Amino acid sequence: MELKVYQSMVIERFDDYLATLREKRGEATEFYEFQKSKGRDATLHNYPADAWEALNQQRLLPRIRDKTGAEHDQPYVSREDGMDRPIPNVCFKVPTAGGKTLLATASIEKLCVDYFRRQTGFVLWVVPSDAIYRQTWKSLADREHPYRQMLERASGGRVKMLERTDRFTRQDSEQYLCVMVLMLQAAGRQSKETLRMFRDSGGFTSFFPEVDDYSRNNALLNEVRNLDVNDLGDAGAGVIQGISVKHSLSNVLRLLRPIIVIDEGHRAYSETARSTLTGFNPSFVLELSATPNARKHISNILVDIPGTALKDEQMVKLPINLQFENGDWKDTLTAASTELESIEKAARDFQKTAGRYIRPINLIRVDRTGREQQDGLHVHAEDARKYLIDNLGVPEDQIRIKSATVDELRDDDLLSEFCPVRYIITKDALREGWDCPFAYVLTILSATTAKTALTQMIGRVLRQPDTRSTGVESLDECRVFTFDRDVKDAVESVKRGLEQEGMGDIAEEIKTVGQDAEAEKPVRVKRKAKWKGLKVFLPRVLHQDGANALRLLDYDRDILGELDWDRFSFTKRFKADDPEWERMVVSLNVESRQGQFELSRTDTLLERDGAGEIDFTFMVRHLMDVVPNPWQAARIMDEVLTDLGKEVPKERLFANRLHLLQSVRKDLRAQVEAAAEDLFREKLSKGKIAFRLVSPLDERPNWELAETLELRERESDKVLRDSHDQDLKRAMFEKIYERDVNGLERRVAWYLDDNDAVKWWHRLASRARSEYHLQGWQRNRVFPDFLVALTDLEDGTRRIVVLETKGEQLKGNDDTEYKRKLMDLLSESYRRALEVGEVELIDGQKQAMIFRMLMEDSWQTELASSLQEVSA
Numbered sequence: 001m002e003l004k005v006y007q008s009m010v011i012e013r014f015d016d017y018l019a020t021l022r023e024k025r026g027e028a029t030e031f032y033e034f035q036k037s038k039g040r041d042a043t044l045h046n047y048p049a050d051a052w053e054a055l056n057q058q059r060l061l062p063r064i065r066d067k068t069g070a071e072h073d074q075p076y077v078s079r080e081d082g083m084d085r086p087i088p089n090v091c092f093k094v095p096t097a098g099g100k101t102l103l104a105t106a107s108i109e110k111l112c113v114d115y116f117r118r119q120t121g122f123v124l125w126v127v128p129s130d131a132i133y134r135q136t137w138k139s140l141a142d143r144e145h146p147y148r149q150m151l152e153r154a155s156g157g158r159v160k161m162l163e164r165t166d167r168f169t170r171q172d173s174e175q176y177l178c179v180m181v182l183m184l185q186a187a188g189r190q191s192k193e194t195l196r197m198f199r200d201s202g203g204f205t206s207f208f209p210e211v212d213d214y215s216r217n218n219a220l221l222n223e224v225r226n227l228d229v230n231d232l233g234d235a236g237a238g239v240i241q242g243i244s245v246k247h248s249l250s251n252v253l254r255l256l257r258p259i260i261v262i263d264e265g266h267r268a269y270s271e272t273a274r275s276t277l278t279g280f281n282p283s284f285v286l287e288l289s290a291t292p293n294a295r296k297h298i299s300n301i302l303v304d305i306p307g308t309a310l311k312d313e314q315m316v317k318l319p320i321n322l323q324f325e326n327g328d329w330k331d332t333l334t335a336a337s338t339e340l341e342s343i344e345k346a347a348r349d350f351q352k353t354a355g356r357y358i359r360p361i362n363l364i365r366v367d368r369t370g371r372e373q374q375d376g377l378h379v380h381a382e383d384a385r386k387y388l389i390d391n392l393g394v395p396e397d398q399i400r401i402k403s404a405t406v407d408e409l410r411d412d413d414l415l416s417e418f419c420p421v422r423y424i425i426t427k428d429a430l431r432e433g434w435d436c437p438f439a440y441v442l443t444i445l446s447a448t449t450a451k452t453a454l455t456q457m458i459g460r461v462l463r464q465p466d467t468r469s470t471g472v473e474s475l476d477e478c479r480v481f482t483f484d485r486d487v488k489d490a491v492e493s494v495k496r497g498l499e500q501e502g503m504g505d506i507a508e509e510i511k512t513v514g515q516d517a518e519a520e521k522p523v524r525v526k527r528k529a530k531w532k533g534l535k536v537f538l539p540r541v542l543h544q545d546g547a548n549a550l551r552l553l554d555y556d557r558d559i560l561g562e563l564d565w566d567r568f569s570f571t572k573r574f575k576a577d578d579p580e581w582e583r584m585v586v587s588l589n590v591e592s593r594q595g596q597f598e599l600s601r602t603d604t605l606l607e608r609d610g611a612g613e614i615d616f617t618f619m620v621r622h623l624m625d626v627v628p629n630p631w632q633a634a635r636i637m638d639e640v641l642t643d644l645g646k647e648v649p650k651e652r653l654f655a656n657r658l659h660l661l662q663s664v665r666k667d668l669r670a671q672v673e674a675a676a677e678d679l680f681r682e683k684l685s686k687g688k689i690a691f692r693l694v695s696p697l698d699e700r701p702n703w704e705l706a707e708t709l710e711l712r713e714r715e716s717d718k719v720l721r722d723s724h725d726q727d728l729k730r731a732m733f734e735k736i737y738e739r740d741v742n743g744l745e746r747r748v749a750w751y752l753d754d755n756d757a758v759k760w761w762h763r764l765a766s767r768a769r770s771e772y773h774l775q776g777w778q779r780n781r782v783f784p785d786f787l788v789a790l791t792d793l794e795d796g797t798r799r800i801v802v803l804e805t806k807g808e809q810l811k812g813n814d815d816t817e818y819k820r821k822l823m824d825l826l827s828e829s830y831r832r833a834l835e836v837g838e839v840e841l842i843d844g845q846k847q848a849m850i851f852r853m854l855m856e857d858s859w860q861t862e863l864a865s866s867l868q869e870v871s872a
Contacts, residue, residue: 002625003106004467005780005815006309007099010092011106012813013303016060018115021051021088048088052076052300059857062093062304077300079274081281082226082254089285091265091292091299095307095502097316097435097463100288101136104261105147107286109154111259112177113662116283119156122258123179124280126187128267131434136263137161137181151177153622156657157615164197164249170206173256180258184268187250187276197249200230204247207255211244220245226279227251253280264432265289269298290502307503312783314469316462317440317478318506319712322490323513325483329379329445330387336362336443336481337392340422343440346474357417358465358475360440364425365453367446369403379445381406381425388423398422402429414438431456437465440475444482451493454482458497487512508739511712525709525733531760536705538787538802539830539839539849541775542690543683550694550701553775558689559676565632568671570640570664614641614657622661626668640664673778680777684829691826692833693840693847703772705762705787709733723750730755732762740765744805744856745785751860752788757867759789774851776822780815784851790867792845800849801866807856816853823851 003011028047035042055061056073063071079087092107094100108123125140127133139145141161143152151159155177162168162180172178186197209216221227221243228246245251260277262268265287268277277285292299310316323339325332340362347358367378374380381401388394397420400408407429412419414436424430424439427446431453439461444453461478469476482490495507526532542550543558553559616637623633640660644653653660683689693702720736722728728736730753741749741763752761764787765771774782782804790799804823806816827850833839834848841847852866 002779003102004099004309004313004315006305006313007103007106009813009815010094010103010303010305011110012815013060014090014107014110015114017051017055017090017302018110020054021048022115024048024050024054044085046078046086048086049076049078051088062301074301075297077297079278079285081257082279083224083281085281087278087282087285089287089300090302091287091289093289093292093301093304093502095290095305095310096459098290098305098310098502099315099467100263100290101139101147102150104263104286104288105140105150108259108261109150111284112154119154119158120174120177122173122253122256123177123261124253124258124282125179125181125261126184126263126268126277127181128184128264129432130183131430131432132263133181133183135434137163140179140181151179152618153661157618167203169204184262184273187273187280198228198246200246200248202247204249204252207252208245208247211247214243217244224254224281226281227254250280255281257281257283259283260285262287265299266292269293291500305502307498307501307506310503311506311509313467314476315464315467316503316506317464317476319477319509319511320458320462320494321477321479321511321513322494323479323481324487324490325481327483329447329483330391332445332481332483333364333384333387333443334392336364336441336479337388337394339479339481340441343474344422346472350470350472350475354470356466356470358470359417359419359422359438361414361421361436361438362423362441362443363430363439363457363460364423364443365446365457366425366427367449369401369406369425369427369429371405379447381427384425384445394423395420400424402426404429428456430460432459435460435463437463437467439463440478442478442480444480447483450482451489454480454490454493455497455500458494459501462501462503505742508714508717508737521713523711523713525711525735527707527732528734531732532707536787536789537693537702537847538705538772538800539691539693540701540703540772541826542694542701544688544690550690552701553689555775555777555779558683559679559777560628562679563672563675565627565629567675568627568632568668569636570667614654616641619657619661623665623668626665626672636668637664676777681825684825690833691829692838695840705732709765711737713737720746720749722753728753730758730760732760736763742807744807744854744859748786748803748805748854748859748863751863752786755867757790759791761789762787774822774826776818776825778818782819782822788867793848796845798845798847800847802849802851803863803866804851804853805856805859806853816855820853823853827851 024047028045028050032042032044052061052074053076061074064074065071077089079089081087092100092103094103104125112119112121125136127136139147140151142148148159158176160168160172160176160178162178164180164182164186166180168178182197186195209220211217217229221229228248228251230244230246258280260280260282262277262285266289268274268287287299289299292301307316311318323335325335340360343360347360351357364384366381366384368374368380374382381403385396385399385401388399389396400412400421400423402409402424403426409421409424412421414421415438442457442461444450444457446453458480461480464476480494491510491512494510495504498504498507527534541553543553544550616634619637619641620630620634623637624630627633627636641653644660680689684691718738720728720731720738720741728749731749736749738746745763749761749763752758764784771783772787774784776782784802784804786801786803786805788801788803790801792798802823804819830839830849834846839847850866850869852862854862
């Protein structure tokens with residue numbers, strides 16, 4: 001499954017963290033063992049805090065703001081387990097629909113392979129609600145689901161899914177990667193005695209000594225002192241002889257030291273929840289949350305993904321069309337049903353042309369769902385169902401009710417082409433954790449709690465099918481229908497809902513329709529008079545077909561499709577006497593040391609279980625996201641296993657198959673990216689790829705800046721002004737809204753507007769398909785932020801600077817460095833084309849250009865240098 005750009009950034013930052021954590025853990029463990037060897041009392045140093053501080057010093061962590069707006073480093077929040085050992089714990093701040101579960105499974109794979117260096121063990125996946133529980137369980141239990149496949153990859157194909165009531169043995173935890181999904185309520189109440197997982201169940205006997213073997217029970221308790229016990233009495237000689245460790249699930253977890261994943265981590269902030277979870281002696285805690293509380297310093301936020309990242313990646317349906325009806329709830333439901341029919345028609349037409357199946361669903365929120373609650377005053381689920389069937393002609397099998405007591409959805413696969421469901425009626429059962437991508441319409445019929453409903457349920461209709469836009473307007477947006485509501489209050493409710501989903505920064509994407517629709521209106525923003533009619537063209541990355549035909553570069557066709565896949569081979573990079581090859585052979589042959597603070601490897605148990613044969617198909621399948629040709633992937637993996645099999649025993653090769661697979665993938669990915677870059681550069685040098693302004697006769701492949709911009713405006717929108725609170729002087733267009741620029745972009749805009757060398761500047765729009773972008777040797781496009789024209793040179797040459805800005809937290813990551821390298825290369829290519837006269841004249845003028853990336857910590861120096869650099 002291909003990760004989005006921001007998701008890759010999250011995993012890359014997690015890699016940085018784990019590498020630093022590994023280093024600090026090694027130092028702390030070495031000192032601890034040295035102290036113990038000298039007979040001294042010792043405690044394990046707080047190495048997670050050291051790792052956090054190291055990342056702070058490298059400016060790799062999100063900064064926090066105090067009440068005055070000043071930025072500070074994030075302090076580390078230490079957590080200790082029941083044995084007073086430090087627990088590494090971090091939080092991914094990712095908006096709803098941002099793929100938190102995907103990131104969690106990818107992180108588990110990283111933890112297993114790169115940090116703990118083991119394929120077995122225990123993962124405790126904690127969720128806050130029944131809806132999230134079912135959704136998580138369904139995806140992790142499905143062997144064909146990408147999330148499950150990541151776990152399979154982490155475990156070498158040995159995943160065991162568990163629920164709280166399931167029994168398992170010590171051998172299971174040693175032979176499998178066990179993943180237990182658990183409701184937070186099952187572990188976070190005040191009275192543990194009332195919870196089943198803390199009771200002595202009489203099960204799990206393989207983890208504990210016999211009940212009456214007091215000496216072994218005491219020894220186990222001395223080793224893991226926070227185990228719950230049954231006091232059987234019979235004390236004597238100052239030693240409690242009658243203690244037996246409880247055979248409870250909670251005690252099993254304390255012995256296994258699980259990796260804990262906490263979904264909706266902010267829901268586990270209570271002292272009871274935190275102390276209970278840390279009391280399970282976790283080896284690592286990963287929180288997932290759209291809205292962790294940074295200012296109260298409860299979570300260690302490793303990455304902070306804004307809502308605009310999801311918007312840029314086309315993962316959410318925007319804008320949100322908020323429509324008001326003047327009549328009663330029946331009129332509202334009728335209007336919503338009519339709109340659903342329109343969307344369904346667009347979906348059918350889209351399937352015919354694109355082959356993608358979408359069945360739009362209307363999610364209806366009512367006042368009451370209980371069987372005895374139909375009173376004629378409040379809108380009941382059965383009232384809505386009856387009206388749909390009797391008055392709107394909706395077939396009964398297309399309607400489902402979902403409540404705390406009625407679950408007509410049951411096991412419906414809502415994404416299946418064979419599923420008939422088009423209407424889902426609910427009250428509170430789906431207000432969190434449920435986010436079916438086919439839900440396009442949210443209809444609020446609850447008159448008494450409409451504000452609350454808008455806030456709580458807006459996130460349920462935001463997810464984009466297949467996490468990519470369709471290019472069809474009605475299928476790329478979502479709709480919310482309500483009635484008899486104050487527009488301002490309704491908009492504010494939706495804004496609050498977006499904030500709760502971690503997407504407060506895209507609140508401007510709310511469009512009001514119907515009653516009082518003038519609160520938001522379409523506007524046409526024109527250029528200022530002095531630049532009206534000015535022709536502005538930018539070069540795009542083009543590919544030459546034939547003698548003169550030029551078209552936009554296609555990554556799959558022109559780069560990936562032309563690589564010589566026969567040249568890629570992991571084993572051919574190493575000779576028998578190469579030190580790198582020798583190190584790999586040695587590492588595969590060395591038995592893993594059973595460390596003091598991590599679970600041991602259990603490869604010998606796997607061998608005894610008869611699982612000593614490497615699944616070749618499995619290995620090949622997990623190469624194909626790097627090597628998309630199955631025949632080539634099979635060839636490469638066969639070479640790897642054949643060559644290593646000559647020097648590494650079969651059982652060690654099997655035991656280390658996951659580590660080997662990751663090494664091959666990493667090595668091949670680097671080779672493919674390097675080869676793609678080489679091919680891109682070669683084509684660029686030979687003219688097969690062109691980056692220059694070309695003749696209009698070539699079907700106008702240049703990008704042209706529009707004369708007007710089609711935008712939406714609300715009364716509350718503020719127009720961006722300069723740093724002196726005056727109108728912008730050099731902005732090309734009449735207005736720019738504050739909502740369209742972040743803090744760094746605002747500072748850059750002010751600098752440009754106050755610089756006499758700048759003739760005009762323009763803030764390029766977000767990542768619309770038609771917007772200006774650069775395509776390079778990687779799949780992801782580069783969308784610059786600013787277009788700047790400097791004063792002309794004496795010979796009349798026009799000077800243009802194209803700028804991309806990057807926040808400090810993105811400094812040094814692979815995506816940032818790729819974009820910087822691409823922009824530098826294209827700048828040089830354009831300069832050469834200009835020198836040899838390949839660049840077409842614009843209105844009789846030559847046009848010199850450069851492309852630059854500005855980092856937040858040095859943008860002013862870099863920008864000043866860039867403005868001086870461009871010349872003929």
